[in-house]
Amino acid sequence: MQQHTPTSDSTLLDQGTVINPLKLSGLATLMDEVGISHSNSLDSLICASQQWRRHPGQERWEMQDLPLTADQHLAVMGHLKALNFVQELLPSSTNYEYSLFLGATVPGMERRLNHLARLWLEGVRFNKIVFLVGQRPLKEGIDNIDSLIANSIGEQARGKGARTARPITETEGAMQLFATMKLPGEMKKLPVEFVDSPRVWKQNHWQRANTRDTLIEWMKAVPAPGRTLVVSDQPHAHYQLEVVKQELPEAFQPEVTAQTADEGTRIILYLDALALWLHNLQSRIN
Incomplete structure (x- = not known):
């Protein structure tokens, strides 16, 4: 029987509603990389991220990807990995x-x-x-x-x-x-x-x-x-x-x-998932 070690949570919040400054900084840098304006606050980052969300009635496969350069793509993927949006997540129990x-x-x-x-x-x-x-x-x-x-x-x-x-x-x-x-x-x-x-x-x-x-x-x-x-x-x-x-x-x-995320996953799908997570996370902050 294989022993499973769970991957750590990606949350921006530690111990309830205390903001993790390292991950907040990583999220801000990700937005800088794709040219999105924000004021470095969590509320500002959550608000800015919502432009990545699907429109009402739109499915994921209908979304148009972001026109990123190869260097931008690499940088964004690095930030997504730091937020645990790419890696396999394993259960903590059997x-x-x-x-x-x-x-x-x-x-x-x-x-x-x-x-x-x-x-x-x-x-x-x-x-x-x-x-x-x-x-x-x-x-x-x-x-x-x-x-x-x-x-x-x-x-x-x-x-x-x-x-x-x-x-x-x-x-x-x-x-x-x-x-x-x-x-x-x-x-x-x-x-x-x-x-x-x-x-x-x-x-x-x-x-x-x-x-x-x-x-x-x-x-x-x-x-x-x-x-x-x-x-x-x-x-x-x-x-x-x-x-x-x-x-x-x-x-x-x-x-x-x-x-683990499929290698062919488009950046916009990562960002849509990130925006949805932040949107739902906001209810625990406010």
Whole structure:
């Protein structure tokens, strides 16, 4: 059994609301690197960072990347690593009540499931897997639906009873993915819950459920408290953990695990995740 040593938290806050000056300075330097004005205060940095956020109704794959030089790219990545937005995050324990699996594109969920399976093989245990997913319509070029269907057909041919119907939503994609992926046998026998969070109409577009919405939906069922391992990936892990901590009672003791960020991750996606984390962190400061 492999011993896991958790990666340190990236928070700017030490002991409640005391600001970590070293990390605050690193955040300020990152903004200087990409030409964003600020006054060096945390409130100013949080406000300035929000220009990196997605527009309402916009998905991550629709965002345009920043036009950085090679030197700027290298410098920004250095600051992101210092804030722990790139590195793998490992669990601190080997025993949890819940594995709280956060939804994503189908390839993203496959990546997260592979990470969770690796942890299982290394001795990490959980009693139930909860998929926090929703009714986001799947998108052909983003969710690799044809590959998912091909894998389903392959599993059915091997007599494993996998569904071959074309999935329409993220929830259906998660169900089909879990049914068809090669995962550790005992892990696949665990109780599994799919929380199908609805979309809502926002003036002129359908707004899919975000991380907070899916947590609120799960809490409606009043699950029994228990230690919780949140399954994300980089660079989204820190803001998602912050939201989880805000929405779940303390008795759930949530912590996050995440794979190292994919080498092809665009800078704007790191910055969007950083801005979301700072936005959610602000509620603990004010």
